Amino acid sequence: MTTQARSQCDTCARFRSPLDDGTPAGVTSPYCAAFPDGIPVRVFRNRADHRAAVNGDHGLRWEFKGDDFPEYAFAAADLRPPDTSGGEPRRRTQRERGGP
DSSP states (O other): OOOOOOOGGGGBTTEEOTTSTTOOTTOOSOEESSOTTOOOHHHHTTSSOTTSOOTTSTTOOOOBOSSOOOHHHHHHTTBOSOOOSSSOOOBOOTTTTTOO
């Protein structure tokens, strides 16, 4: 069984679920003030650190909701944060992961 890391979005004050009251008609995926048309997969799956600018975020960043930013999420994705380029994340090399 594979466990998926908790999304950084879950700990953001701006996060909204499509199941929340007041969700606009037709919205079927997670969204927020930064991404009103839907949170990009690379952000939701922790492949881009949204404490820094991400293309298309309207100048809005992750905002503290009372939970700590889930640093472990990036380690679980085996990525080197932050990736704010909007491009594909760079995977760590075997040496960077502690391999031979």
